[in-house]
Amino acid sequence: MPRTVAPLQIGPIAVWPPLVLAPMSGVTNRTMRALYKPFGLGLTVTEFVSSNALTYGSKRTLEMIDRHPSERPGSTQLWGDDPATMARAAALVRECGADIVDINFGCPAPKVTKTNGGSACLRDPDRCEAIVRAVVGAVDCPVTVKMRLGWTESDLVYLDVATRAQAAGAAAVTLHARTAKQFYRGSADWRHIAALKRHLDIPVIGNGDLAEAHAAMRSMRESGVDGIMLGRATLGNPWLIAQVADLMEGRSARPDPTPADRLRYCIVHYRTMVEELGERRAVPQMRKHVALYLKGIAGAAALRERMMRIESAAEAIDTIDATIERLENARAA
Numbered sequence: 181m182p183r184t185v186a187p188l189q190i191g192p193i194a195v196w197p198p199l200v201l202a203p204m205s206g207v208t209n210r211t212m213r214a215l216y217k218p219f220g221l222g223l224t225v226t227e228f229v230s231s232n233a234l235t236y237g238s239k240r241t242l243e244m245i246d247r248h249p250s251e252r253p254g255s256t257q258l259w260g261d262d263p264a265t266m267a268r269a270a271a272l273v274r275e276c277g278a279d280i281v282d283i284n285f286g287c288p289a290p291k292v293t294k295t296n297g298g299s300a301c302l303r304d305p306d307r308c309e310a311i312v313r314a315v316v317g318a319v320d321c322p323v324t325v326k327m328r329l330g331w332t333e334s335d336l337v338y339l340d341v342a343t344r345a346q347a348a349g350a351a352a353v354t355l356h357a358r359t360a361k362q363f364y365r366g367s368a369d370w371r372h373i374a375a376l377k378r379h380l381d382i383p384v385i386g387n388g389d390l391a392e393a394h395a396a397m398r399s400m401r402e403s404g405v406d407g408i409m410l411g412r413a414t415l416g417n418p419w420l421i422a423q424v425a426d427l428m429e430g431r432s433a434r435p436d437p438t439p440a441d442r443l444r445y446c447i448v449h450y451r452t453m454v455e456e457l458g459e460r461r462a463v464p465q466m467r468k469h470v471a472l473y474l475k476g477i478a479g480a481a482a483l484r485e486r487m488m489r490i491e492s493a494a495e496a497i498d499t500i501d502a503t504i505e506r507l508e509n510a511r512a513a
């Protein structure tokens with residue numbers, strides 16, 4: 181079957197398929213990325229890491245830049261507002277094995293923007309340019325930028341900032357087509373993503389609200405972007421990744437998983453998290469994942485509530501197992 185799209189070329193790195201898992205802080209840790217990668221991701225990105233914390237070398241921060249061996253190529257994302265600190269942090273993550281260094285100009289969370297990091301950088305395009313230039317100068321691998329449209333609706337700086345990033349040596353730009361002030365409200369406006377693609381010479385990755393495989397491919401085609409990034413819609417449903425990858429490979433998209441399929445995979449996810457992080461850390465982290473795998477399943481609200489109180493992995497897995505059995509009995513009846 182002929183492929184329907186070309187690889188995403190980031191500097192010398194050809195990413196196939198041109199399908200990227202969105203970095204999601206507190207969610208897409210190393211274990212999660214390694215679990216989702218075989219569904220068909222071309223590229224994974226670490227959760228964002230503070231350039232300041234990295235240069236202090238905190239243990240938790242160093243853990244955040246650790247990647248699974250299957251994550252090749254792998255991108256490490258940094259945030260910060262100081263070009264020199266960002267450059268030092270970039271050199272460090274490159275030394276630790278990053279194939280790509282990604283700069284975060286998109287995070288709208290107050291704990292980040294109050295120190296002028298993430299999307300707050302978009303209020304100062306000169307600073308954005310200085311950060312990209314400093315990071316590009318500090319590493320021998322491609323540097324990419326992930327950004328929003330601007331700080332507010334009345335100040336859409338994405339074309340300006342992306343053009344400056346390109347001039348400063350960035351190898352690709354990902355655009356989440358919302359403003360910082362929007363947080364996650366409203367919807368991503370893919371017309372801006374198409375405009376950015378027309379404006380730049382370097383590859384553009386489109387991001388925001390892609391939730392169904394055929395619609396995602398349509399957004400890719402209509403905007404002309406070189407790659408797409410999937411985020412929230414993959415949580416509890418990594419089959420979405422496989423369905424998009426199928427279409428990119430020129431196959432029909434595989435069918436949606438059944439609720440029982442999703443819960444069986446939830447158990448795999450649970451066990452892997454316990455193995456890798458230990459029960460004490462895995463159980464609270466898995467609560468949000470289990471809630472997502474339960475989405476749309478009959479009786480999910482009561483189950484979710486119950487899972488919130490469970491403190492042991494064995495009990496959680498038994499509860500999920502019992503739910504699978506209930507679903508299968510109902511199906512057979």
Ligand SMILES: Cc1cc2nc3c(=O)[nH]c(=O)nc-3n(C[C@H](O)[C@H](O)[C@H](O)COP(=O)(O)O)c2cc1C
Pocket residue numbers: 202203204205206207226227228257284286287326356387388389390409410411412413
């Ligand atoms: C819980 C959560 C954490 C996120 N953390 C990051 C992050 O660390 N770095 C980043 O660039 N974007 C982060 N994002 C934004 C996503 O990467 C993505 O741009 C956004 O969710 C839109 O894509 P989607 O509609 O496919 O989810 C985060 C989003 C969520 C929901």
